[in-house]
Every structure is written in structure tokens, then in C-alpha cells.
């Protein structure tokens with residue numbers, strides 16, 4: 012008997028029957044129209060019985076929302092980034108070019124990745140996958156006073172493009188009229204007075220995990236690890252995600268508010284301040300964000316806390332590891348890599364951080380996903396060295412991270428896009444929410460201070476759910 016030839020690496024092979032194939036499932040066809048007068052929260056509320064997506068980049072004054080599914084793309088294991096890239100490329104290169112609107116209105120994929128490639132959905136993350144992107148059936152984009160409504164679908168092999176285009180335009184016009192006729196939704200202020208809030212990880216267990224990390228540092232096995240804990244909220248009534256998003260948009264205007272709800276009532280949302288990476292053509296933007304201090308009660312106190320943070324050797328070290336790792340990973344792929352030598356302060360309603368903006372030009376632009384793969388997780392969410400930190404997290408954190416601290420964002424038809432890291436976030440199923448918050452641990456960390464810091468980081472989502480209790 013001849014021996015079997017060695018198996019080729021599995022990572023990059025298409026999974027037959029699972030990966031999107033334009034010749035089987037159909038080619039992308041879409042139509043768009045200006046959507047003057049349609050408000051994004053009204054659009055989202057109207058779609059609440061369907062999968063929904065939302066993304067807001069405060070720095071660009073841009074909001075995207077999606078409702079329903081024209082196509083789902085998934086990826087598994089080590090090859091998950093490549094699998095999504097390959098499917099997105101076939102989707103957009105094979106798309107039928109009809110009714111071209113402005114690039115703002117063009118079809119986009121929304122989604123993200125689990126923190127780990129070996130993610131397995133558990134009860135909390137039942138509707139999530141290791142990599143999952145959705146081309147929404149309806150998509151609404153608003154940017155600096157302009158808004159566009161887009162309808163996306165797949166044209167089955169053999170189907171008439173002209174007839175389908177006509178049908179899509181009629182459906183789009185009908186949806187526009189319907190959305191215009193609905194009363195504008197202004198989500199009520201968050202309020203959940205009778206909720207139960209608990210923190211499943213006790214303080215002694217947290218302190219023991221940190222002491223163990225300190226022993227690893229002392230033994231020279233690691234320099235930094237980001238450790239997280241969770242907060243569980245149970246409410247007698249449904250938690251109002253739309254109100255939470257609205258609140259986060261108002262309260263954290265510079266952050267990246269997101270919602271990924273792949274199945275109704277399985278919503279993952281949050282308002283991270285941290286961009287993992289944005290790519291447009293050859294232009295790349297990212298940041299180092301690590302090192303945290305509370306906000307002061309007065310402007311003077313705020314300034315004093317910021318000055319203390321900038322002068323803290325522990326926080327500067329924690330921050331420098333992030334900036335160095337990002338620069339090292341990007342260096343071979345980029346030119347004109349710039350990062351100021353001294354961090355700035357990023358001030359949010361609940362916290363202040365050390366922040367280093369980083370820019371570069373890509374030598375061989377190929378969209379955003381290869382950069383997401385390269386950078387995730389930075390030492391701001393994993394640690395340093397990466398493998399040792401990830402192994403430590405896997406062994407010692409008691410709750411799987413799911414999609415917490417992982418990339419969420421969007422991809423456009425050029426495969427460009429933007430991804431934040433899904434922190435200051437929660438996964439919500441009707442009356443229950445699980446919030447995640449982590450902190451970077453280095454040799455000079457103290458368990459009680461890091462416990463307190465994770466407490467400040469729960470605050471945005473607790474407030475957004477109407478639950479904040481000092």
C-alpha cells in the first residue's frame with residue numbers, strides 16, 4: 012500500500028459547501044438611494060426582529076447600520092482571516108456593477124472575530140463564530156449630514172439582472188417610504204432599577220491570578236499580560252440595547268460604538284476608545300492605548316491625575332510595550348511609520364489613558380484584514396511576549412473571552428476598512444448581560460489597583476444599561 016501523501020496545511024484551503032462561492036450562491040447586486048430624513052436609531056429599532064449591526068466612528072462623524080442578512084461569511088481556525096479575505100474578495104470583484112452610488116453607499120461587510128482562533132460558542136456566545144461577517148440586506152450610512160440607504164442581495168445563477176434590479180429598486184423605495192413614515196425613535200434614557208449585579212470572580216481569586224502573573228514576570232517568562240473579569244447583570248425586563256447605543260454615542264462621542272447582533276436578542280455591543288487598525292488604500296492608522304487613570308472631580312484634579320499617569324514608570328512601561336510591538340510588527344510592511352516619542356492623554360468620561368497615534372504607508376496595500384491578523388492581539392489586549400501571555404490568559408482567566416477584546420469593524424468593496432477592539436463591551440441576551448473589563452498587568456502592578464481600574468472600565472456599559480452603582 013502506498014503511504015498517503017503528506018496533508019497540505021489546512022489553514023488556507025476553502026471549506027467546500029461553507030465558503031461563499033459566487034457561481035453557486037449568486038453574485039452581489041445592490042441598489043441605493045439618498046436617505047434624507049431617516050434616522051439611524053429608527054432604522055435599527057425597526058429591524059429589531061432581525062440580525063443587526065451598527066458602527067459609529069466619532070472621529071469621522073460616520074455611522075453605519077445594517078439590518079437583515081444578504082450573505083453571511085464565516086471563518087474558522089488559523090486560516091479565519093484569509094478565509095474572510097478570500098470570500099470578501101470574490102463577493103466584491105464578482106459584484107454586478109449597476110446603480111453605482113457614492114462610495115459611502117457601497118455595500119459593506121460588518122463583523123469581527125473571536126479573541127481566540129479556537130473559540131467555541133458557549134451559552135453566552137451561542138450566536139457567534141470564530142470569524143463572522145454579514146452583508147446586510149438593508150444598510151444605512153450617515154456622514155456629515157448626508158445619508159444613504161442601500162439594499163443588497165445575491166443574484167442567483169441564471170436569474171435576470173435587469174428584473175432583479177428593478178425589484179430591488181422597488182423594495183428600496185418601499186423601505187424608504189416606510190422608514191420615513193415611522194415616528195422618529197429617541198431611545199429613552201437607560202433605566203433598569205431592579206437589576207441584580209454580580210461579579211462572578213471574587214477579589215481573592217483576582218488577586219491570586221495577578222500574583223501568579225507576577226511570579227511569571229519574576230521568572231522572566233513574560234513582561235505583560237492583560238487580565239479580565241466579568242460583571243453579570245440580570246434584569247426582570249428586557250435590557251434596552253438601542254437605548255444603550257444611543258447613550259454611548261452621546262456620552263462617549265470620540266469612541267467607536269458598535270453592535271453585532273447576528274441573531275435577534277444575541278447582541279454584543281460597546282464603545283471602545285481603541286482603534287486596532289484602519290486602512291484606506293496605502294494609508295494605515297493605528298494606536299497604542301494602555302495605561303489608565305481615573306477622571307478627577309475638578310479640572311485641577313484631572314490635570315494632576317493626567318500628570319501622574321504621564322510620570323508613572325509602571326504605566327509608561329505598560330504603554331511602551333504596546334507601541335514597540337505595533338511598530339515592530341508593522342515595520343517590514345510599511346514606510347513612513349510615525350509615532351510620537353511621548354504618549355498623549357486620551358480623556359473619556361469615565362477614565363483617562365496614555366495614547367500614541369501611529370500612522371504608516373503600506374508597501375503593498377491589500378486591504379485591512381491582513382493588518383488585523385498581524386496586529387491582533389496587541390499587548391494592549393493580550394500581553395508580551397504574545398504567545399506566553401495568551402497561554403497565561405487561557406489557563407488562568409475563568410471566563411472565556413468570546414469576542415471581547417477582539418477585532419470588530421467593517422470591510423468595503425476595496426477590502427479597506429476599520430476595526431476597533433471590542434472592549435468596554437457586553438453581550439446581552441434579553442434580560443441578561445455579561446460585561447467584560449481587563450487591565451494590563453506588569454511587574455509593578457498591584458491587584459487592588461487593577462481591580463479598581465477594571466471597575467472604572469465597567470462603568471460605560473453599566474451606565475448605558477441604566478445600572479451604574481458607584
Ligand SMILES: C=C(O[C@@H]1C=C(C(=O)O)C=C[C@H]1O)C(=O)O
Pocket residue numbers: 237239285300301302303364391392416434435447448449450451452468
Ligand atoms: C483591556 C481593556 O483595556 C485596555 C487596557 C488598558 C490598560 O491596561 O490601561 C487601557 C486601554 C485598553 O487597551 C478593557 O477595557 O477591558
